[in-house]
Amino acid sequence: xxxxxxxxxxxxxxxxxxxxxxxxxxxxxxxxxxxxxxxxxxxxxxxxxxxxxxxxxxxxxxxxxxxxxxxxxxxxxxxxxxxxxxxxxxxxxxxxxxxxxxxxxxxxxxxxxxxxxxxxxxxxxxxxxxxxxxxxxxxxxxxxxxxxxxxxxxxxxxxxxxxxxxxxxxxxxxxxxxxxxxxxxxxxxxxxxxxxxxxxxxxxxxxxxxxxxxxxxxxxxxxxxxxxxxxxxxxxxxxxxxxxxxxxxxxxxxxxxxxxxxxxxxxxxxxxxxxxxxxxxxxxxxxxxxxxx
Amino acid sequence: xxxxxxxxxxxxxxxxxxxxxxxxxxxxxxxxxxxxxxxxxxxxxxxxxxxxxxxxxxxxxxxxxxxxxxxxxxxxxxxxxxxxxxxxxxxxxxxxxxxxxxxxxxxxxxxxxxxxxxxxxxxxxxxxxxxxxxxxxxxxxxxxxxxxxxxxxxxxxxxxxxxxxxxxxxxxxxxxxxxxxxxxxxxxxxxxxxxxxxxxxxxxxxxxxxxxxxxxxxxxxxxxxxxxxxxxxxxxxxxxxxxxxxxxxxxxxxxxxxxxxxxxxxxxxxxxxxxxxxxxxxxxxxxxxxxxx
Numbered sequence: 001x002x003x004x005x006x007x008x009x010x011x012x013x014x015x016x017x018x019x020x021x022x023x024x025x026x027x028x029x030x031x032x033x034x035x036x037x038x039x040x041x042x043x044x045x046x047x048x049x050x051x052x053x054x055x056x057x058x059x060x061x062x063x064x065x066x067x068x069x070x071x072x073x074x075x076x077x078x079x080x081x082x083x084x085x086x087x088x089x090x091x092x093x094x095x096x097x098x099x100x101x102x103x104x105x106x107x108x109x110x111x112x113x114x115x116x117x118x119x120x121x122x123x124x125x126x127x128x129x130x131x132x133x134x135x136x137x138x139x140x141x142x143x144x145x146x147x148x149x150x151x152x153x154x155x156x157x158x159x160x161x162x163x164x165x166x167x168x169x170x171x172x173x174x175x176x177x178x179x180x181x182x183x184x185x186x187x188x189x190x191x192x193x194x195x196x197x198x199x200x201x202x203x204x205x206x207x208x209x210x211x212x213x214x215x216x217x218x219x220x221x222x223x224x225x226x227x228x229x230x231x232x233x234x235x236x237x238x239x240x241x242x243x244x245x246x247x248x249x250x251x252x253x254x255x256x257x258x259x260x261x262x263x264x265x266x267x268x269x270x271x272x273x274x275x276x277x278x279x280x281x282x283x284x285x286x287x288x289x290x291x292x293x
Numbered sequence: 294x295x296x297x298x299x300x301x302x303x304x305x306x307x308x309x310x311x312x313x314x315x316x317x318x319x320x321x322x323x324x325x326x327x328x329x330x331x332x333x334x335x336x337x338x339x340x341x342x343x344x345x346x347x348x349x350x351x352x353x354x355x356x357x358x359x360x361x362x363x364x365x366x367x368x369x370x371x372x373x374x375x376x377x378x379x380x381x382x383x384x385x386x387x388x389x390x391x392x393x394x395x396x397x398x399x400x401x402x403x404x405x406x407x408x409x410x411x412x413x414x415x416x417x418x419x420x421x422x423x424x425x426x427x428x429x430x431x432x433x434x435x436x437x438x439x440x441x442x443x444x445x446x447x448x449x450x451x452x453x454x455x456x457x458x459x460x461x462x463x464x465x466x467x468x469x470x471x472x473x474x475x476x477x478x479x480x481x482x483x484x485x486x487x488x489x490x491x492x493x494x495x496x497x498x499x500x501x502x503x504x505x506x507x508x509x510x511x512x513x514x515x516x517x518x519x520x521x522x523x524x525x526x527x528x529x530x531x532x533x534x535x536x537x538x539x540x541x542x543x544x545x546x547x548x549x550x551x552x553x554x555x556x557x558x559x560x561x562x563x564x565x566x567x568x569x570x571x572x573x574x575x576x577x578x579x580x581x582x583x584x585x586x
Contacts, residue, residue: 112493115506144468144502160506161498165467173462174455175437200405203533204497205454205526209437213408213453233498240496 001058001292002048002098003283006065007031007120009143011043012279015051020284020293022277024051032063032070040071041095052097058292059095060283062103063120066091076107076117080154083126087289103286110159120279121146122155124251127282128274129153131249137242138249139271141234141256143168147241161237167230176211179225190224191259194231195238195266204236234263242269251278294351294585295341295391296576299358300324300413302436304336305572308344313577313586315570317344325356325363333364334388345390351585352388353576355396356413359384369400369410373447376419380582396579403452413572414439415448417544420575421567422446424542430535431542432564434527434549436461440534454530460523469504472518483517484552487524488531488559497529527556535562544571 003014009031015024026047035043044059045052052059066074074091090101105119125138125148132138134153140146143164149157171180197207211229214220220228238260242248248264248271250257257273264271275281287293296307302324308317319340328336337352338345345352359367367384383394398412418431418441425431427446433439436457442450464473490500504522507513513521531553535541541557541564543550550566557564568574580586 110493110495110499112490112495114490114493114503115510115512116502117506117509159495159499160502161496162467162501163498166463166498166501169462169466170459173466174458197405197407200403200407201533202403202405202452203454203529205456205459205530206403206452206534208455208459209409209453210407213410216410217408219408236496237498240494241499 001060001287002051002056003280003287004044004048004059004061004065005063005120005123005279005283006061006070007063008033011047013048014280014283015048015056016284016287016293018293020288022280025280032065032067038071040065044095045097049097057098058287059098059100060090060103060287060290060292061100062123062279062283066102066105066119072102074102075104077104079106079108079158080156081106081122082154083129083285084289086122086126087286090286090290101290106155106158108155108157110157116159118146118158118160121148121158123282123286124278125150125155125282126285127278127280128249128251131274136249137246138251138274139260140251141260142252145237159241161241163233163237167233170208171226171229174208176208176225176229179211179215179222180229182223184223184226186230186259187224187227188262190220190227191231192262192266194228194233195235195263197228198232198235198239204232207232207236230259231263234260235267238263238267238269242267244268247271249274252276294353294580295344295349296573296580297337297341297352297354297358298356298413298416298572298576299354299363300356301326304340306341307573307576308341308349309577309580309586311586313581315573318573325358325360331364333358337388338390342390350391351580352391352393353383353396353580353583353585354393355416355572355576359395359398359412365395367395368397370397372399372401372451373449374399374415375447376422376578377582379415379419380579383579383583394583399448399451401448401450403450409452411439411451411453414441414451416575416579417571418443418448418575419578420571420573421542421544424567429542430539431544432553433544434553435545438530452534454534456526456530460526463501464519464522467501469501469518469522472504472508472515473522475516477516477519479523479552480517480520481555483513483520484524485555485559486513487521487526488528488556491525491528491532497525500525500529523552524556527553528560531556531560531562535560537561540564542567545569
């Protein structure tokens with residue numbers, strides 16, 4: 001079986017052995033926004049055609065490839081959602097090379113009844129559901145960071161923070177951009193200073209201005225302002241959404257997860273980095289329920 | 294006397310009669326960022342040269358024209374700052390056409406000891422100091438909204454929120470931009486819905502995603518998403534910085550001040566719109582202390 005996590009920015013494919021072990025993997029920056037004229041079938045064939053030629057007959061896909069901007073729009077399942085619910089709701093898509101199925105997205109509500117949606121992260125969460133005994137808080141940092149609550153092996157609720165998206169916009173398109181024209185390395189002390197600042201009075205929109213004034217007074221070096229801004233945003237996110245006394249399971253790119261881990265610790269919480277291959281494991285788990293593994 | 298409020302984005306000039314009444318006014322979108330190769334003297338001459346030819350011999354300037362990116366860098370005075378302090382600290386600049394003086398900026402600290410700076414808004418605040426009996430909270434909405442505390446006719450402290458700057462960046466350079474490609478008119482109901490949303494749990498970075506999900510589910514019309522986003526940001530700002538039981542004096546463009554007035558009311562406060570000509574009145578008041586009026 002082939003599993004594909006096809007998001008807005010990236011395409012990641014896994015080839016699984018019979019027991020679900022990853023025997024091949026590929027990753028390309030050809031997210032769905034890069035696919036022209038709806039040529040999803042052609043793109044998939046280009047990336048994994050050799051695996052199909054070598055005997056793979058089934059492809060399972062998750063992520064934004066199942067959105068309105070993707071290949072075909074798949075449903076959203078409503079919370080609570082178990083892994084069996086996802087497996088039962090996969091949607092067949094037309095693909096000449098092999099049998100191909102889309103995993104549905106998940107829809108929920110935040111604590112104030114405002115809608116929430118995700119595509120792809122539900123599969124990643126299911127990939128680590130065993131590691132946290134089916135219960136706990138999973139955080140998937142990124143452009144749109146997801147915080148997913150698991151209970152009894154179900155996704156019971158989740159919410160999204162536009163932290164990465166906001167960071168890029170604020171960094172490049174406000175007055176702060178004048179301080180941040182270099183691609184400076186992450187400075188941990190400045191990052192943690194931003195996290196600490198997020199606890200101050202005045203709110204995020206006020207704190208943003210401190211990036212400028214601290215640089216203006218020489219208190220913050222220009223090359224560390226991006227690290228400070230990152231800490232400010234992640235600090236605000238963590239303080240606003242992390243409940244007290246809950247252990248956080250981080251899933252995603254190691255560098256970013258480590259930053260979140262430090263921010264969570266600085267905000268009085270605790271977090272561990274889970275298997276980076278959560279998407280592969282989730283795809284395999286759903287494939288197993290389809291009888292494909 | 295000629296008074297000039299020369300900011301990052303705009304140039305506003307006033308010609309004053311002997312008693313400080315405005316007898317001529319001009320406004321152009323030629324902020325300091327539009328002035329090329331340091332040609333501030335030439336630009337000023339172009340805009341008010343006819344007034345000088347008609348007998349004006351003195352020009353008093355405030356705003357970002359006195360910043361490092363401006364004509365000449367003027368000092369910052371430290372809070373508390375009275376109108377007499379500003380008048381005593383004006384700085385002469387070289388201008389062939391007339392005697393020209395720059396009003397200094399003001400520097401302070403927020404409640405957590407983080408630096409704050411402003412240039413121009415101190416002059417506007419001094420323009421309405423009589424209207425609020427020298428005491429109260431003045432809010433000047435804009436790209437970088439200022440909240441200025443007055444006591445005994447002094448600026449005792451102030452803080453900045455990057456609300457307008459963040460709004461433009463988030464609107465145009467995040468996933469939300471796909472919803473907001475039209476220049477739709479302000480929709481008051483959606484604006485107030487955004488203000489109400491800002492009181493919910495989860496924080497601003499989470500609330501931003503509701504712009505997308507409410508539009509996705511059809512609960513918010515695409516053409517009203519920008520109004521909702523504006524309310525969300527202004528709501529967060531007001532809730533984070535407005536103390537309880539303080540009347541707010543709003544100074545600035547009438548449409549924007551009216552939005553802030555509605556947001557402040559929705560957050561349990563009260564505000565009045567003050568004289569839009571605060572800058573002119575502040576310039577005249579300082580000019581009077583220089584003996585120029």
